[in-house]
Structures are given as structure tokens and as C-alpha cells.
Amino acid sequence: MAEFVPHPELPPPASSVGVIGWLRRNLFAGWLNSLLTVAALYLVVTALPPLLNWAFFSADFVGESRDACDSGGACWVFVNARFSTFMYGFYPAAQAWRVDLIFGTLLLLMSPLFFKGFRYKLQLGGFILFVYPWIAFGLMHGGLLGLPVVETAKWGGLSLTLLLAAVGCIAALPLGVLLALGRRSTNMPVVQTMCVVFIEFWRGVPLITVLFMSSVMLPLFLPEGVSFDKLLRALIGITLFQSAYMAEVVRGGLQAIPKGQYEAADALGLGYWRKMGLIVLPQALKIVIPGIVNTFIALFKDTTLVIIVGLLEILGMVQNALNDPNWLGFSTEGYVFTAFVFWIFCFSMSRYSQWLERKLHTGHKR
Amino acid sequence: MAETATAAQAPSQRSDEVMIELRGVHKWYDKFHVLRNINLTVTKGERIVVCGPSGSGKSTMIRCINRLEEHQQGQIIVDGTELTSDLKQIEHIRKEVGMVFQHFNLFPHITVLENCVLAPMWVRKMPRKEAEEIAMNYLGRVKIPDQARKYPGQLSGGQQQRVAIARSLCMNPRIMLFDEPTSALDPEMIKEVLDVMVELAESGMTMICVTHEMGFAKTVADRVIFMDRGEIIEQNEPHEFFNNPQNERTRLFLSQILNH
Numbered sequence: 001m002a003e004f005v006p007h008p009e010l011p012p013p014a015s016s017v018g019v020i021g022w023l024r025r026n027l028f029a030g031w032l033n034s035l036l037t038v039a040a041l042y043l044v045v046t047a048l049p050p051l052l053n054w055a056f057f058s059a060d061f062v063g064e065s066r067d068a069c070d071s072g073g074a075c076w077v078f079v080n081a082r083f084s085t086f087m088y089g090f091y092p093a094a095q096a097w098r099v100d101l102i103f104g105t106l107l108l109l110m111s112p113l114f115f116k117g118f119r120y121k122l123q124l125g126g127f128i129l130f131v132y133p134w135i136a137f138g139l140m141h142g143g144l145l146g147l148p149v150v151e152t153a154k155w156g157g158l159s160l161t162l163l164l165a166a167v168g169c170i171a172a173l174p175l176g177v178l179l180a181l182g183r184r185s186t187n188m189p190v191v192q193t194m195c196v197v198f199i200e201f202w203r204g205v206p207l208i209t210v211l212f213m214s215s216v217m218l219p220l221f222l223p224e225g226v227s228f229d230k231l232l233r234a235l236i237g238i239t240l241f242q243s244a245y246m247a248e249v250v251r252g253g254l255q256a257i258p259k260g261q262y263e264a265a266d267a268l269g270l271g272y273w274r275k276m277g278l279i280v281l282p283q284a285l286k287i288v289i290p291g292i293v294n295t296f297i298a299l300f301k302d303t304t305l306v307i308i309v310g311l312l313e314i315l316g317m318v319q320n321a322l323n324d325p326n327w328l329g330f331s332t333e334g335y336v337f338t339a340f341v342f343w344i345f346c347f348s349m350s351r352y353s354q355w356l357e358r359k360l361h362t363g364h365k366r
Numbered sequence: 367m368a369e370t371a372t373a374a375q376a377p378s379q380r381s382d383e384v385m386i387e388l389r390g391v392h393k394w395y396d397k398f399h400v401l402r403n404i405n406l407t408v409t410k411g412e413r414i415v416v417c418g419p420s421g422s423g424k425s426t427m428i429r430c431i432n433r434l435e436e437h438q439q440g441q442i443i444v445d446g447t448e449l450t451s452d453l454k455q456i457e458h459i460r461k462e463v464g465m466v467f468q469h470f471n472l473f474p475h476i477t478v479l480e481n482c483v484l485a486p487m488w489v490r491k492m493p494r495k496e497a498e499e500i501a502m503n504y505l506g507r508v509k510i511p512d513q514a515r516k517y518p519g520q521l522s523g524g525q526q527q528r529v530a531i532a533r534s535l536c537m538n539p540r541i542m543l544f545d546e547p548t549s550a551l552d553p554e555m556i557k558e559v560l561d562v563m564v565e566l567a568e569s570g571m572t573m574i575c576v577t578h579e580m581g582f583a584k585t586v587a588d589r590v591i592f593m594d595r596g597e598i599i600e601q602n603e604p605h606e607f608f609n610n611p612q613n614e615r616t617r618l619f620l621s622q623i624l625n626h
């Protein structure tokens with residue numbers, strides 16, 4: 001009987017591993033791929049140096065006025081000089097620490113949520129979602145603990161952008177979940193119809209008209225002497241608008257949950273709300289994280305539209321500064337800076353969602 | 367067929383207390399008449415096997431018992447409570463009735479242990495520590511205590527079905543319903559699930575089991591029920607049922623299922 005000799009273990013051929021292998025597989029696999037690689041390389045080589053030159057090498061960073069900008073590149077002096085209005089709007093400079101405190105505390109509060117071993121995630125999350133907004137509002141608005149009142153009309157800049165986006169996201173998600181559940185509750189036709197009408201109405205109108213109506217039309221319907229805050233009206237408009245989108249995203253997730261999950265929860269006697277809260281929604285929301293974050297990102301960028309009702313978030317403040325006779329002609333720098341700020345936030349959200357998806361992955365279904 | 371067929375008939379632990387009663391139950395899906403005049407009385411500790419051709423309404427019948435499906439006519443009384451559209455009563459009955467599904471239906475987003483403690487904690491308001499003790503006990507009885515921290519997706523089919531059984535048992539139900547618990551499993555896993563079910567039957571649990579495992583029926587059933595086209599055609603104790611079927615359709619079904 002022939003003895004079994006195991007085949008010796010061999011290293012993979014040199015051309016399939018290492019730098020060369022990587023290049024060959026990813027950049028030069030076939031003539032089309034090689035052509036595209038070369039074309040892309042050409043674009044990078046021709047476009048990148050002038051761009052870097054404009055933004056960094058021949059740009060001016062320090063100075064007091066436009067006279068400091070004589071190198072021919074970008075004039076970041078403009079952004080520098082107006083930085084605090086871009087961040088805080090017309091919030092009094094002496095009180096700006098309140099805004100810093102609010103967002104700094106928020107970051108501190110959120111950081112334990114990223115650690116695996118932290119045990120009170122649910123409680124902390126609940127605190128951030130339901131309690132902290134009120135504390136933040138109190139601090140921002142003032143009028144208690146001896147803090148001077150700062151009218152909402154003075155809020156602006158990036159802090160207003162973040163406020164609009166945060167309130168929009170925090171309020172739109174639960175509202176959207178409720179609407180999605182309502183739309184799927186076939187055994188309660190009245191609730192279902194109401195949810196369908198609500199969703200279809202808000203999805204059918206552009207956000208800009210919603211904002212416009214909230215500031216121009218709404219006061220016409222309110223009784224004489226009753227007015228409510230412009231910012232609040234914009235917030236309500238944005239929230240209702242986004243909740244309709246959120247509802248449809250969440251509904252997509254609900255539909256992806258197999259019927260057996262509902263049945264198993266029913267058979268255990270969990271009841272409607274526990275079935276939804278403990279079994280169905282955790283799975284459905286996990287599936288639609290990309291969709292939810294997508295909606296959040298869209299919302300974040302849509303906040304710029306509040307400019308038409310006279311609220312100046314970061315883009316509004318930049319445009320406002322561009323009208324300043326001392327700084328005429330620096331719109332490129334202003335818009336590039338704004339785009340960069342938006343990109344930082346949106347990209348972080350996108351990365352966070354990918355991290356969350358990976359973290360929540362618990363193996364195959366069934 | 368599983369080996370259980372050769373095991374000795376388990377001792378019956380029946381009493382006269384009625385656990386489930388179906389009286390003249392009819393059900394329709396739209397215009398389709400699925401259940402037609404079902405009458406069935408199950409006493410405490412009784413083990414019933416339901417068989418019949420595909421589409422005959424077996425699943426529908428047992429799903430009516432815990433109101434996963436609604437019946438339109440007749441009465442269903444479970445453990446003294448009649449099933450109506452009253453949500454309180456439905457939830458009360460579901461606490462007392464465990465169900466095991468063909469496709470396990472474990473909750474994939476939480477661990478095996480969490481699957482087991484979820485209902486006791488949220489429905490029975492049991493403290494976590496006690497719920498976990500009970501869960502570990504049942505996971506031990508279905509012989510997978512070492513898998514408690516894993517997610518359902520990391521287990522084999524047979525292991526998942528045993529978890530599903532343990533999950534139901536953690537609610538300490540008085541009745542267990544099984545809907546083809548082994549028909550989604552590979553042959554080598556069927557036995558491990560059937561063994562758990564046999565053990566459960568021996569402990570005196572009231573069980574209704576839809577299955578085509580005739581070996582299981584012969585070993586543990588007190589009564590075998592044959593359904594066809596929404597009706598109970600024949601019912602008898604297993605020996606008589608298999609050796610001396612009265613109805614032509616039963617005979618045909620048995621010849622098909624036993625001689626393949």
C-alpha cells in the first residue's frame with residue numbers, strides 16, 4: 001500500500017502578493033483598467049498641485065484685513081477674521097462660552113457610548129435624548145441662574161446649524177418610527193389612514209415651501225397677538241418634514257423582518273409594544289442604518305434652507321460676511337470653508353454609521 | 367425514521383382535567399374554508415400527534431389555539447379561558463401556551479441566553495438573575511448550556527431548534543404546541559430534537575405536535591389525529607391508528623408516508 005505523502009506547503013507566487021501583486025490586481029488588471037489608472041493619474045497630477053498651491057502654499061493665513069492677502073492664493077484671513085460669527089452668529093461674544101459648554105458637554109456625554117465595556121448606555125442615551133436638550137436650551141437661552149437672556153434671533157452660525165440638525169434628527173426619528181408603525185397597522189384603519197395622509201402630504205411638498213409657509217402663512221392663521229418664535233416654527237417644520245422621510249425608511253426595515261419573528265414574539269405573549277420595541281424595531285432599525293444616516297445627512301444639509309426665513313446658520317453667516325464692504329470678493333474662500341465644515345460633519349456621520357453596522361452585526365440570520 | 371420508534375412506549379400521565387377544547391371550530395381565509403367543524407378535547411398531560419397531507423390545515427388548527435390565527439365560528443377554550451378578540455385573554459393564554467415553529471424563529475439580534483430570558487423578564491416580570499438561572503437550567507436540559515452566550519446565527523439547525531424549545535419552556539407553559547419542529551432539519555439533527563421532545567413528553571407536558579415523524583408518534587403519542595381538507599378524519603391511539611386505520615383516506619396517507 002502506497003504511503004500517503006502530504007503535499008508540501010508552498011508560498012504563493014511572487015507576482016500575486018506584495019506591492020507588485022496588489023498593483024497588478026487593482027490597477028492594471030486588463031487594458032481598460034490600466035487605461036483608467038493612467039487617466040486618473042493624469043487628472044490628479046494636473047489638478048492637485050494648483051489646488052494645493054491655492055489652498056496652502058501661496059495662501060495667507062494671518063492678518064487683520066484684506067491688505068494681508070497679497071500672495072495670490074486663498075485669503076484665509078477672511079475666514080479667520082470672521083470665524084467667531086461663523087461659529088456663533090450674533091450670539092454675544094461674552095456669552096459664547098455657553099455655546100462651547102453645551103457642545104463640549106455633549107461630546108463628553110457621548111464619548112462613553114463608544115466604549116464596549118460601558119454598562120449604562122441605555123440610561124445615558126436616554127439622558128442625552130430626553131433630558132439634555134432641555135438643559136442645553138436653558139443654557140443657550142439663559143434667563144435663569146443669573147444668565148442673561150439671548151434671544152433666539154441672535155443664534156446663528158455653525159451652532160445654529162448643529163442645533164437645527166440635532167433637534168431635527170432627535171425628534172424626527174421617534175416620530176418617523178411611530179408613523180411607520182401606524183402605516184403598517186392594518187387592523188386600525190383610522191390610524192393607518194392618518195399616517196398615510198401625513199406622510200404623503202409632507203413628502204409631497206419641498207422643504208423650502210414648508211419653511212416659507214411656517215414663517216409667512218402661519219402667522220396669518222394665528223389669532224391676533226399670538227406669535228411664536230421663528231426658530232421654533234422652523235424646527236417644527238423641519239421635524240415634521242423629515243419624520244415623513246424617516247417613516248418610509250423605517251417602514252422599509254419593518255418590511256424586511258420575517259413574519260416568523262412577529263409570530264414568535266406573539267406566541268411568547270409579549271404584546272404589541274414589547275414585540276415592536278424588543279424584537280422587531282431593533283432588527284429593523286439595524287437594517288436601515290444606512291437609510292437613516294442618509295436621511296440625517298440630507299437633513300444636515302437642508303438646514304441651510306432656513307436662510308429664506310431669515311435664520312442665519314453657517315452658510316447664512318458666510319453670505320452675510322461676504323456682503324461686508326471690507327471683505328468683498330472672497331466668496332470662493334467662504335464657500336470652500338463652508339463646504340469643508342459640512343463635509344467634515346457629513347463624512348463623520350457616514351463613518352459612524354459604518355462602524356455601527358459592523359458593531360451590531362451578529363452573524364447570519366436564522 | 368428516527369430511532370425513537372424502537373423505544374418503549376412512554377408511560378402516560380393523563381388526568382381528566384380538560385386543557386384545550388375546540389367546539390365546532392370553522393375558519394376561512396377569505397372564501398377558502400380551511401377548518402371545517404373541528405371538535406377536539408385535550409386533557410392534561412395528553413400527548414397528541416397531528417398528521418395529514420400538506421395543506422390540510424394542521425398548522426392553521428394549532429395556530430388557532432394560541433390565536434396566531436383567528437377562528438370565525440365555534441369555540442376554543444384553553445385552560446379554562448375562551449379565546450375571543452379580548453386582548454387581555456389572548457395574552458393570558460399565550461403565557462400558558464408555548465409554541466415551537468418549523469423555522470425556529472429565534473431572535474437573531476440577541477444571544478441564546480437573552481432569547482430565553484426575554485419573555486420571562488418582560489411578560490412574567492421575573493428578576494434577571496432568576497430568569498437566567500431558569501434559562502440555564504432549561505438550556506442544560508436541551509443539552510446546550512455551553513452555547514448560551516452565542517448568537518442564534520452561530521448555531522446549527524438542531525441546536526437552534528433546541529434553543530427554541532428551551533425558550534418556550536422558560537415561560538413555564540402548561541401546554542406546548544409544535545408545528546413540524548423537525549422538518550427543516552438535516553436527518554442527523556432530527557434525532558437530537560426528537561430526544562428532547564420525548565423527554566418533555568415523559569415529564570407530563572400537555573403537547574400537540576404536528577409532525578410526520580411516525581416513530582415519534584408511535585413512541586409517545588396518546589392519540590394520533592389525521593386531518594384532511596380542513597377536517598379531522600380519524601383519531602385513535604397510535605397502535606390502532608397505524609395498524610388498523612378505519613378511513614380510506616387515512617390508509618392511503620399512511621401507505622404513502624410509511625412506504626417511501
Ligand SMILES: Nc1ncnc2c1ncn2[C@@H]1O[C@H](COP(=O)(O)OP(=O)(O)OP(=O)(O)O)[C@@H](O)[C@H]1O
Nearest residue numbers: 395396398400418419420421422423424425426427
Ligand atoms: N395566510 C393565508 N392566507 C390564505 N390561505 C392560507 C394562509 N395560510 C394558509 N393558507 C391555506 O390554508 C391551507 C391550510 O394551510 P396549513 O398551513 O394549515 O396547512 P398544513 O396542513 O399545515 O400544511 P403543511 O403540511 O404544508 O404545513 C392551505 O391550503 C394554505 O394554502
Ligand SMILES: [Mg+2]
Nearest residue numbers: 424425426546
Ligand atoms: Mg404546516
